[in-house]
Structure formats: structure tokens, C-alpha cells
Amino acid sequence: MEGADVEVLRGTLIALAVVLTGRAVIAWAQEAVARRCSAAVKSSLRLRLLRHVALNLPDLQDGRASGEVAALATRGLDSLDAYFGRYLPQVALAVIVPIVVLACLATSDAVATITVALTLPIIPFFMALIGSYTVRRRQRRWEALARLSGHFLDVVAGLATLRIFGRAEAQLGRLERVTDDYRRESMATLRIAFLSAFALEMAATLSVAMVAVGVGLRLVDGLMALQTGLFVLILAPEAYLPLRQLGASYHASEEGLEAAGRVFAIIERAEPGGEDPDQTASASTATSQPGALLAAGVEPGPGGEIRIVGVTVRQPGRGIWAPFEASLTLRPGEIAGLAGPSGVGKSTLIDVLLGLRTPDAGSVELVDAGGTHVPVASFNRASWHRQVAWVPQHPYCFPGTLADNVRLGAPDATDSEVREALRTVGMAELDLEAPIGEGGTGLSSGQRRRLGVARALLKPARILILDEPTAGLDTESEATVLAAVRTAARSRGQAVLLVAHRPAALQIADCVVTIESRTEVTE
Amino acid sequence: MIDASSRTRESHGATALWRVALVGRPVFARMVLAVAAGVAAAGAAIGLTATSAWLISRAAEQPPVLYLMVAITAVRAFGISRGALRYSERLASHDAAFRVLARLRSLAYARLEKLAPTGLAAFRSGDLLARLVEDVDGLADLWLRVLIPYFTAGAVATVAVAGIWLLVPGASLALGGSLLFVGFVVPIFTIKVAHNADRRISGARGQLAAETLEVLGGAPELLVAGATEARLAGLAEIDRRLTAAESRTAAGTGLGALLAGLAGGAAIWLSLVSGIAALRAGTIDGVVLAVVALTPIAVHEAMSGLASASQHLPGLAAMAERLLDVMSTRDPVEEPASPDPLPIGPYGLRTRGLRARYTSAGPDALVLPDVDLQPATRMLVTGPSGSGKSTFAAVLVRFIEPSAGSVELVGSNGTEDLRRLAGNDVRRIVCLCAQDPHIFDTSIAENVRLARPSSTDAELLVALEAAQLSTWIDSLPQGIATMVGEHGVRLSGGQRQRLSLARALLADAPVIVFDEPTEHLDETMAQSLVHDLIEATAGRTVVMITHRPELAGSIAWSARVELGVGAAVSG
Incomplete structure (x- = not known):
């Protein structure tokens, strides 16, 4: 080498510069591509999640707050970046790199190739062995660790209580003790967890050392050229590296995997109608109807009454049946009043009627002109919803104009129809183009309720369901709204279900049914 | 304008981080230990590469094997110690971080203890409080993920550059320059790029979040109205824009890796070139050239952790700022420098022109007509929400300072303004059963006994x-011994209130304040609870605060106060 001419080396040095630059560019490309993939996957998961929740309303079933789903769909999924940016590329590297390195080694030295090939499997073997051991150890300690780490939050949350009893200062010593316990427990766990990295590093080092000893001996004996020796020695550790890094990058991606897991848990939760998640994904491109997600059912035929028979719904977490065996009949042109103290299940009964919730007992049936009973549950949900107009207890106002909000259920309604609907609920003075902000800002709570009624009146439906439409309204507005409801029943022949607390509201009802709840009997 | 404000924010973040970093001082020795182990581990790794390079090149000259023995032993020692040192470094740094965590928690707790509950009113929601606690715990990462790796890398870099300087000064300059670049320029650049990317994405991200909330919040109505599909299509359009923006910024995020890779490559290449020049000049031999050429690879590998270390900085700075914001809140109550001794019981209460407010500029949260409450009698305070009922309770236990007027503790040997007494003394006499008493995640016995730790089982029962x-x-x-679960989830609302009452009774407080004990209870349960509370507190001075006065109808009250929003009516 001492005699090497610079001219001879120039080519090699240029090649080295190119390779080094190339390596940096590839590192950049890896990250950029990973980001793009991650963005695409996040988008797909997000849309599937939102579509599923918006169409199947799983939160009605288990009380999952929509805020939580929203957080999961936005920030939660961002933690997938580490999974795509680090873990997945590392998996590919762990498979490809050892093979490539072996292939390169094979071109120059058979002994080193065989040594590496024989020692490589030790790494995954060790990983699996130590991994399963530490996981078992960790799980056993997990509960203790979780309790210790939660202690600080518990104490801070209870500070007022502690101060009342003069215990806040004394708790400082206990806090220090518990944190110290937490440290010792955690360190005990970490000593074992880090052991796996230690063992892997030792295994890799020893394997490289075996290769190096062979190379060194053959160099001393003059059986190998220096170039080959250096080549083998620099390349050999690269075969082990990606496998060792796999463990570390898996750790970084766990959070993202958990978020993805939660998304799938929501998407794949079995629905009463039996939804196929794949169908949802393909539906996002097609112009399918939401009803297709429920069992493609019967079209509701023109009919007479809607009979609610013995509907009972168990309220998970409250230990009661609410409603318990509720029965009532809705007839065209008539107003049925629904009464009962709060928490008795009036809104739940409406959910059942709307097909948003499956009762634990009882049924809702449509009795057509011929006297045939058809359970509402067997209808195609979208077609059923076309027959129903609903004013929920707190009508939701979407940002946009007032007219857009009124048109929610009747997008083709003309401006004069919208104005007429607003007039019947006593809101004629408002501008159709008035902007409405997030959460209905710009409207008073009474106006929001009346907007909900106007919205329902505009929709050409044969059933009108109103959940406390006059709560919080002054007497005059209440009278206007009730008159509009009466007109809907008498002149338009709608079958009306009116939930109300106040006697004034229930006075317009043709019949009033009081429903009740019942405490669950547990053994 | 925007730039200037964002620059001040950055400097705020840096100041906050610096102040938090100082918390680690008592654990300094352990930090040094962790850094030393880290330096030794990196040194072993670099030494392994350097001696291997020397060994192989020397072996190729076919000297007697004996000449190689020292190097062979060194390679072995480096190889084995590398793993062991790395293991001890990780343990030492985690141990140090956990010890800092303990310090952080103690410091934060000592401060929060003075602020609670009035100074922490902004953290009333469980989520925010949990985030505050997470901030405290998360800041331990400042040492584990930033300070210790940076000091380790700095020491390793210095030693390596000095070592190469002795062999080929030109190569050491290349190495030193590239290390400075990777250690400082690349992280700053990366943080800037990430910040810019965030700014470009945040618009679309905000829109998506808002629309997501709309679609989910109004989901049932949209579904019944048949408008879900149209709304989802709009959402998909916003999502498409966000995804496009994210893809556009993707190229920027990898630039840090590109720069670090180029710097490392340049160091290797320049070392090699200057090594070859030195070789031709005859200042080194071929064996040293191998060392000079290969060492930079190992040194740059040891620096690869710095990229992720710097990524933690913006998040940590935000945590530090949030925490310091809370910690620098003024004490809601001023303790007297030399408190008066408590008067002797039995105790009554007397208020004169009492008003209280949460911020000095804010409106009065409480305006109370004058009240004289004799010992062992009961007072009923009613009023709608927002009339200052809970504020009154807070004034009575010295959680908030009156803005005007006074509350006096009337004893048998004299009367003392609460402000002249030590807060802890006041709370020994006046006990508050709060609206939502905190139930600790422990047993029933422990939860009640905290009121008086010295009490026997019999007293508890x-x-x-x-x-x-x-x-x-x-x-x-x-x-x-039954465990009540986190926040007492295994208890009903009534049981929690009764547990709170048991605490007050065990504490044997002569004056007990009940703040909305019947909240979240139905009529029958509320009736029986109020009845039991009054019965159990016979002979004590009781202040009952409720917005459901009908529950207290059959009880003889010696004083009744009806609070109004912004004004009060005595009755």
C-alpha cells in the first residue's frame, strides 16, 4: 500500500465518495418514503374508523365518548409514524441485509461466510428465548408497577382532601418512599430487560471475534490478502446489526401499534346487523347507501300503526333496565305523549324506535293496512330513516348557515319551504344566510331547540319524534312549537311521539304513556 | 412579529428546560457515573474497531505472533467489556433518571400542596391534572434521553478527536468538524424543519379535527337525516388535503438523516485522504492508516443517538414551560407570619361583610350577608349554581382568601379572625366534606384513617x-380492608359521601361543612343521607350547603342564608 500511486487510488476514492453520498441519500429516502406510506395508511385507517362510527354509532352501545374517537382518529394515529418510519424498514433490513452480506462474503472468503451463516441464527434464537422470559417476568411485576406509578396522580388529585385533614405535608415522605419503591421495582425489571440487549451484543461480538480470529491467523500465515481480510472484518458485523436493532425499534413502535389496535377493535366489533369491515372500505369509493351496512332488509311499505311492544333495555354500568317493558302505539294523525322521570329510558326508547339500538327484549313493529306485523328491525335502515323525522333532546347545530342546518334532512327544499318551516316554530325573523358557529354559537339554546323542530318539520316523513322539544322555552315559544306539532299530526297526518316533562306540552297529546325502569335483580 | 414572538417562546422553553435541568443537581454523582459508563462503552466500541484495524493490518505484515499478543488481548477485552459497559450505562442512567423523578415529584408536590385546590382550579378536569402529572414524570426524560446521551457523546468525541490528532492532525480536524455538525447543526436544523412542517400541516389537521368532531357529535342526527354519506365525503376531502400536505413535508423530515450521513461520510473520506497524504509524506505507516480510516466510522456510529435525543427537546421544553407556569402561580392564601393560638371551644362562626373572588380583577364570586352561628347549631346555605356556595366552603377552610370582610372563629375565651390563624389549625377545627370528595385508590380503612392516622380500629368502626x-x-x-379502586369507582355516590362523613367524624372536627352532599343522588337517597348526616353530627356546629333546600325541610336551622348570583338575600 505504501507504494500505491495516488493516480491508482483516485478512482477508488471517487467511488468511496459516491458510495458515502449514496448512503446518506438512501437514509433520507427511507425516511421520506416511510412518511408518505405512513400518511397514506393513517388516512385509510382514519376514514374507515370515522365511517364505521358515523354509520354504526357504537358509542350508543357502550358510552364511548365521541371526543375519544376523534382524538384517536387524529392525534392517536400519528403515533403510527414510528411504526412505519422505523419498525417496518427495520424488519425488511433484518431479513435482507444478512443475506446480502453473506452473499458478498461468499465471493471473497468461504470460511468467514460459513462462520457467519452458522452464528447468525443464534441472535433470533436468543431474542425469542430472552424475550419470552422477560415478558413473563415483566407481566408479573406489571400490576405492582402500575399501582406505584399511579400513586402520584392519586395523591395530587386528592390534595384538597389531604389538606383538609392536615395530611398533605405528611404525604410528602410517603410520596418519596413510594417513588423510591417505584424506582427499585422498575430497576429490577430493567435489569432483566436490558439483559437481552446485553446477551445479543455479546453473541454478536463473539461471533465477529470468531470470524476475526480466523482472518487474523490466515493473515499471519500469509494465506489471505490484507484487502480480503479488511473486507471480511468490516462487513461481518453488519450482518448482525439489523437483527439487534430490530428489538429496539419494536419498542418505539408499540404506541402506534396500540393506536391501530384500538381502531381495529372499534371497526371490527360485531354489529347486530353483521357488518363486513371490508365492505366498508370499498364503500368509501362507491356511492353506496348507509343502509347497505345493515342487513339489506325489507322496504317499509305504506302502513298504519307503529307498535312498541314490551321494549326493555339493559343500561350497562347502571344496573337497571330502562325502559322496562315499555309499550305504546303510534297512529297516523295522532300525538302520543311519553312521560316519566329522568333516567327512566325515554331517550333510549327513541333510540330503539330509530333502530339505533337493539332492545334486550320486546320489539317495534309496523302494522300495515292489511294488518301484517313487520318488525322495524328487519327494514333497511336508510329507508326506515327516510320515514322518520327526529328532534333529539339537544339538536346538533353544524357550522354553516341557518338554512343549511334546517335543510339537513331535506337537502332539496326551496328557500321558501325553509322559511315556512322556520316561521311555524316562530323563527321567521332570522336571516336564512345567518352564520352559525361551532356548537351552535349565534343561536340561543331555545333557538337551537326550535331549529331542531324546524329541521324535523321540513323533512317529509310519516313519523315525527320529538324529545323534550319545549324544555327551556318561554311560554310563548312553547305554544308556537306545540301548535306546529299539532298541525303536523292533524293536517299532515304524521304519527307523532312527543316526550315531555311539562303538563302544557302533554296536553296536546291524544294519549300519554308513562314508562318506568326497574333495578336489575342480581344474585 | 410572528417570528419575534416565536423566538421569545423558544427562549422561554430554553430557560424553563435549564431551570428543570438544575433539579438534577443532587443526583449529579450518579449522572457522572452514567456518563462515565457511557463513555467507557463507546470507547470500548471505538477501541475495538481501532485495535482490530491495527491488528489486521499488522498481521498482514506477518510479524511473529508474539508481537500481536497485546493487541489480541485488547480486542478481546474491548469486545467483552463493550457489552458489559453498555449494560451498566443503561442501568446507571435509568437509575439516575428515576432518582431525578423522585426529586421532581417532591418539588412539584411541595408546590402543588400550597396551591391546591384554589390555585389548581384550572386543572379541575381529570384530564388536565393527569397531563400535569405526566409532565412531571415525563421531564425525567430530559436527563435520560438528552443530557446523559449528549454529555456522553461530547466526551467520546473529544477523546476520539484528540486521539486521532496525535496520529494525523488533518484527519482529526475533519472528524471534529463533522462531529460538531452532527451534534449541533443537524439537531437545530431538524427541529426547525419539524416546526415548519407542523405549521404547514396544522391548518389541515385543525380542519380535520373540527370536522371529525362535528361528524361524530352530530352522528345520530346525520344518520337519521340521511346526510351521513355527504358529510363523510366532505371529511374524506379534508383528509385528502391533509395527506397530501403530509406527503409534501415527508421530503423535509429525512433531511436530518441526509445531513448526518453526509457529514459522517465526509469525515471518513477526508480522514482517509489526509491519512494517505501522511502516509506518502512518511509521517505514519500503513497500519496507522487503517486506524485513522476506520475510527471515524465507529465514532459516528456512537453519535447516531443524538438525532433522537434532539427530537425530544421541543416536547420537553413545552412540558417544562407548562409545569413552571403552574409552579409560579401565586399562593391563593397568605399564611400569617406568627399565627395566633386557637381559641378554646366550643366553636361558633361569625362573618362580617364577607366577599371573595378568584382573581383580583374578577367579579365577586361570593357576597355573604352577616351571619352569627352559635356553637352546636346548624346553618343552611342555599342558592343556584354560581352563587358562591362552594366559594364560601373554601373560605371557611382557608383555601381562598376573603377579598373583603372577615370570617371569625368564636371560641369560649375569645374570637379570632381566620386570617390570624395558621391554615392547618383552622382545618383542625373546621372540616369540609367536599362536593366530590377524593377517594384514594386504597382500602376503606386507609381512606377513612387518613383523617387521624393514630386512630384505633375501634374508633374507626x-x-x-x-x-x-x-x-x-x-x-x-x-x-x-376492601379496596375501593381508582377514584373509588367501586363505591356509589352515597357511599362516597358517607365515607367523607366518616373521615370528618374520625377527625373529630367541632365544625363540619357539607358542600352539596346530595349531588348526583336521587330524591330518596338524598333524603336519607341528609337525615343521617344531621343525626351523626349532633352536638357539632354544622354548615350545610345545598341547592336542594327542599331536602332540609324538616330540620331545625338556627341560620339560613340564600345566596344569589352576584347578590345575597338573608332569610
């Missing part, structure tokens, strides 16, 4: 009996 909890506790298989 008497208190539980008086709070009408005995029948229920007897039905539990583990009795008073």
Missing part, C-alpha cells in the same frame, strides 16, 4: 357506624 356504613361494610367479604 365507631366513625363508620355513625356514618351508616357498617351494614354495607359487614356485607363485604374483606370488610374495611
Whole structure:
């Protein structure tokens, strides 16, 4: 080498510069591509999640707050970046790199190739062995660790209580003790967890050392050229590296995997109608109807009454049946009043009627002109919803104009129809183009309720369901709204279900049914 | 304008981080230990590469094997110690971080303890409080993920550059320059790029979040109205824009890796070139050239952790700022420098022109007509929400300072303004059963006993009996040792209030304030609870605060106050 001419080396040095630059560019490309993939996957998961929740309303079933789903769909999924940016590329590297390195080694030295090939499997073997051991150890300690780490939050949350009893200062010593316990427990766990990295590093080092000893001996004996020796020695550790890094990058991606897991848990939760998640994904491109997600059912035929028979719904977490065996009949042109103290299940009964919730007992049936009973549950949900107009207890106002909000259920309604609907609920003075902000800002709570009624009146439906439409309204507005409801029943022949607390509201009802709840009997 | 404000924010973040970093001082020795182990581990790794390079090149010259023995031993020692040192470094740094965590928690707790609950009113929601606690815990990462790796890398870099300087000064300049670049320029650049990318994405991200909330919040209505599909299509359009923006910024995020890779490559290449020049000049031999050429690879590998270390900085700075914001809140109550001794009981209360507010500029949250409450009598305070009922309770236990007027503790030997007494003394006399008493994640016995840790089991049972909890506790298989779960989830609303009452009875407070004890309870349960509370507190001075006065109808009150929003009416 001492005699090497610079001219001879120039080519090699240029090649080295190119390779080094190339390596940096590839590192950049890896990250950029990973980001793009991650963005695409996040988008797909997000849309599937939102579509599923918006169409199947799983939160009605288990009380999952929509805020939580929203957080999961936005920030939660961002933690997938580490999974795509680090873990997945590392998996590919762990498979490809050892093979490539072996292939390169094979071109120059058979002994080193065989040594590496024989020692490589030790790494995954060790990983699996130590991994399963530490996981078992960790799980056993997990509960203790979780309790210790939660202690600080518990104490801070209870500070007022502690101060009342003069215990806040004394708790400082206990806090220090518990944190110290937490440290010792955690360190005990970490000593074992880090052991796996230690063992892997030792295994890799020893394997490289075996290769190096062979190379060194053959160099001393003059059986190998220096170039080959250096080549083998620099390349050999690269075969082990990606496998060792796999463990570390898996750790970084766990959070993202958990978020993805939660998304799938929501998407794949079995629905009463039996939804196929794949169908949802393909539906996002097609112009399918939401009803297709429920069992493609019967079209509701023109009919007479809607009979609610013995509907009972168990309220998970409250230990009661609410409603318990509720029965009532809705007839065209008539107003049925629904009464009962709060928490008795009036809104739940409406959910059942709307097909948003499956009762634990009882049924809702449509009795057509011929006297045939058809359970509402067997209808195609979208077609059923076309027959129903609903004013929920707190009508939701979407940002946009007032007219857009009124048109929610009747997008083709003309401006004069919208104005007429607003007039019947006593809101004629408002501008159709008035902007409405997030959460209905710009409207008073009474106006929001009346907007909900106007919205329902505009929709050409044969059933009108109103959940406390006059709560919080002054007497005059209440009278206007009730008159509009009466007109809907008498002149338009709608079958009306009116939930109300106040006697004034229930006075317009043709019949009033009081429903009740019942405490669950547990053994 | 925007730039200037964002620059001040950055400097705020840096100041906050610096102040938090100082918390680690008592653990300094352990930090040094962790850094030393880290330096030794990196040194072993670099030494392994350097001696291997020397060994191989020297072996190729075919000297007698004996000449190689020292190097062979060194390679072995480096190889084995590398793993062991790395292991001890990780343990030492985690141990140090956990010890700092303990310091952080103690410091934060000592401060929060003075602020709670009035100074922490902004953290009333469980989520925000949990985030505050997470901030405290998360800041331990400042040492584990930033400070220790940076100091380790700095020491390793210095030693390596100095070592190469002795062999080929030109190569050491290349190495040093590239290390400075990777250690400082690349992280700053990366943070800037990430910040810019965030700014470009945040618009679309905000829109998506808002629309997501709309679609989910109005989901049932949209579904019944048949408008879900149209709304989802709009959402998909916003999502498409966000995804496009994210893809556009993707190229920027990898630039840090590109720069670090180029710097490392340049160091290797320049070392090699200057090594070859030195070789031709005859200052080194071929064996040293191998060392000079290969060492930079190992050194740059040891620096690869710095990229992720710097990524933690913006998040940590935000945590530090949030935490310091809370910690620098003024004490809601001023303790007297030399508090007066408590008067002797029995105790009554007297208020004169009492008003209180949460911020000095804000409106009065409480305006109370003058009240004289004789010892062992009961007072009823009613009023709608927002009339200052809970504020009154807070004034009585010295959680908030009156803005005008006074509350006096009337004893048999004199009367003392609460402000002249030590807060802890006041709370020994006046006990508050709060609207939502905190139940700790421990047993029933521990939860009640915190009121008086020295109490015997018998005293405990008497208190539980008086709070009408005995029948229920007897039905539990583990009795008073039953764990109540996080925030007392295994208790009903009524049981929590009774537990709170048992605490007050065990503390044996002569004056007990009940703040909305019947909240979240139905009519029948509320009736029986109020009845039991009054019965159990016979002979004590009681202030009952409720917005459901009908529950208290049959009870003889010696004083009644009806609070109004912004004004009060005495009755």
C-alpha cells in the first residue's frame, strides 16, 4: 500500500465518495418514503374508523365518548409514524441485509461466510428465548408497577382532601418512599430487560471475534490478502446489526401499534346487523347507501300503526333496565305523549324506535293496512330513516348557515319551504344566510331547540319524534312549537311521539304513556 | 412579529428546560457515573474497531505472533467489556433518571400542596391534572434521553478527536468538524424543519379535527337525516388535503438523516485522504492508516443517538414551560407570619361583610350577608349554581382568601379572625366534606384513617357506624380492608359521601361543612343521607350547603342564608 500511486487510488476514492453520498441519500429516502406510506395508511385507517362510527354509532352501545374517537382518529394515529418510519424498514433490513452480506462474503472468503451463516441464527434464537422470559417476568411485576406509578396522580388529585385533614405535608415522605419503591421495582425489571440487549451484543461480538480470529491467523500465515481480510472484518458485523436493532425499534413502535389496535377493535366489533369491515372500505369509493351496512332488509311499505311492544333495555354500568317493558302505539294523525322521570329510558326508547339500538327484549313493529306485523328491525335502515323525522333532546347545530342546518334532512327544499318551516316554530325573523358557529354559537339554546323542530318539520316523513322539544322555552315559544306539532299530526297526518316533562306540552297529546325502569335483580 | 414572538417562546422553553435541568443537581454523582459508563462503552466500541484495524493490518505484515499478543488481548477485552459497559450505562442512567423523578415529584408536590385546590382550579378536569402529572414524570426524560446521551457523546468525541490528532492532525480536524455538525447543526436544523412542517400541516389537521368532531357529535342526527354519506365525503376531502400536505413535508423530515450521513461520510473520506497524504509524506505507516480510516466510522456510529435525543427537546421544553407556569402561580392564601393560638371551644362562626373572588380583577364570586352561628347549631346555605356556595366552603377552610370582610372563629375565651390563624389549625377545627370528595385508590380503612392516622380500629368502626356504613361494610367479604379502586369507582355516590362523613367524624372536627352532599343522588337517597348526616353530627356546629333546600325541610336551622348570583338575600 505504501507504494500505491495516488493516480491508482483516485478512482477508488471517487467511488468511496459516491458510495458515502449514496448512503446518506438512501437514509433520507427511507425516511421520506416511510412518511408518505405512513400518511397514506393513517388516512385509510382514519376514514374507515370515522365511517364505521358515523354509520354504526357504537358509542350508543357502550358510552364511548365521541371526543375519544376523534382524538384517536387524529392525534392517536400519528403515533403510527414510528411504526412505519422505523419498525417496518427495520424488519425488511433484518431479513435482507444478512443475506446480502453473506452473499458478498461468499465471493471473497468461504470460511468467514460459513462462520457467519452458522452464528447468525443464534441472535433470533436468543431474542425469542430472552424475550419470552422477560415478558413473563415483566407481566408479573406489571400490576405492582402500575399501582406505584399511579400513586402520584392519586395523591395530587386528592390534595384538597389531604389538606383538609392536615395530611398533605405528611404525604410528602410517603410520596418519596413510594417513588423510591417505584424506582427499585422498575430497576429490577430493567435489569432483566436490558439483559437481552446485553446477551445479543455479546453473541454478536463473539461471533465477529470468531470470524476475526480466523482472518487474523490466515493473515499471519500469509494465506489471505490484507484487502480480503479488511473486507471480511468490516462487513461481518453488519450482518448482525439489523437483527439487534430490530428489538429496539419494536419498542418505539408499540404506541402506534396500540393506536391501530384500538381502531381495529372499534371497526371490527360485531354489529347486530353483521357488518363486513371490508365492505366498508370499498364503500368509501362507491356511492353506496348507509343502509347497505345493515342487513339489506325489507322496504317499509305504506302502513298504519307503529307498535312498541314490551321494549326493555339493559343500561350497562347502571344496573337497571330502562325502559322496562315499555309499550305504546303510534297512529297516523295522532300525538302520543311519553312521560316519566329522568333516567327512566325515554331517550333510549327513541333510540330503539330509530333502530339505533337493539332492545334486550320486546320489539317495534309496523302494522300495515292489511294488518301484517313487520318488525322495524328487519327494514333497511336508510329507508326506515327516510320515514322518520327526529328532534333529539339537544339538536346538533353544524357550522354553516341557518338554512343549511334546517335543510339537513331535506337537502332539496326551496328557500321558501325553509322559511315556512322556520316561521311555524316562530323563527321567521332570522336571516336564512345567518352564520352559525361551532356548537351552535349565534343561536340561543331555545333557538337551537326550535331549529331542531324546524329541521324535523321540513323533512317529509310519516313519523315525527320529538324529545323534550319545549324544555327551556318561554311560554310563548312553547305554544308556537306545540301548535306546529299539532298541525303536523292533524293536517299532515304524521304519527307523532312527543316526550315531555311539562303538563302544557302533554296536553296536546291524544294519549300519554308513562314508562318506568326497574333495578336489575342480581344474585 | 410572528417570528419575534416565536423566538421569545423558544427562549422561554430554553430557560424553563435549564431551570428543570438544575433539579438534577443532587443526583449529579450518579449522572457522572452514567456518563462515565457511557463513555467507557463507546470507547470500548471505538477501541475495538481501532485495535482490530491495527491488528489486521499488522498481521498482514506477518510479524511473529508474539508481537500481536497485546493487541489480541485488547480486542478481546474491548469486545467483552463493550457489552458489559453498555449494560451498566443503561442501568446507571435509568437509575439516575428515576432518582431525578423522585426529586421532581417532591418539588412539584411541595408546590402543588400550597396551591391546591384554589390555585389548581384550572386543572379541575381529570384530564388536565393527569397531563400535569405526566409532565412531571415525563421531564425525567430530559436527563435520560438528552443530557446523559449528549454529555456522553461530547466526551467520546473529544477523546476520539484528540486521539486521532496525535496520529494525523488533518484527519482529526475533519472528524471534529463533522462531529460538531452532527451534534449541533443537524439537531437545530431538524427541529426547525419539524416546526415548519407542523405549521404547514396544522391548518389541515385543525380542519380535520373540527370536522371529525362535528361528524361524530352530530352522528345520530346525520344518520337519521340521511346526510351521513355527504358529510363523510366532505371529511374524506379534508383528509385528502391533509395527506397530501403530509406527503409534501415527508421530503423535509429525512433531511436530518441526509445531513448526518453526509457529514459522517465526509469525515471518513477526508480522514482517509489526509491519512494517505501522511502516509506518502512518511509521517505514519500503513497500519496507522487503517486506524485513522476506520475510527471515524465507529465514532459516528456512537453519535447516531443524538438525532433522537434532539427530537425530544421541543416536547420537553413545552412540558417544562407548562409545569413552571403552574409552579409560579401565586399562593391563593397568605399564611400569617406568627399565627395566633386557637381559641378554646366550643366553636361558633361569625362573618362580617364577607366577599371573595378568584382573581383580583374578577367579579365577586361570593357576597355573604352577616351571619352569627352559635356553637352546636346548624346553618343552611342555599342558592343556584354560581352563587358562591362552594366559594364560601373554601373560605371557611382557608383555601381562598376573603377579598373583603372577615370570617371569625368564636371560641369560649375569645374570637379570632381566620386570617390570624395558621391554615392547618383552622382545618383542625373546621372540616369540609367536599362536593366530590377524593377517594384514594386504597382500602376503606386507609381512606377513612387518613383523617387521624393514630386512630384505633375501634374508633374507626365507631366513625363508620355513625356514618351508616357498617351494614354495607359487614356485607363485604374483606370488610374495611376492601379496596375501593381508582377514584373509588367501586363505591356509589352515597357511599362516597358517607365515607367523607366518616373521615370528618374520625377527625373529630367541632365544625363540619357539607358542600352539596346530595349531588348526583336521587330524591330518596338524598333524603336519607341528609337525615343521617344531621343525626351523626349532633352536638357539632354544622354548615350545610345545598341547592336542594327542599331536602332540609324538616330540620331545625338556627341560620339560613340564600345566596344569589352576584347578590345575597338573608332569610
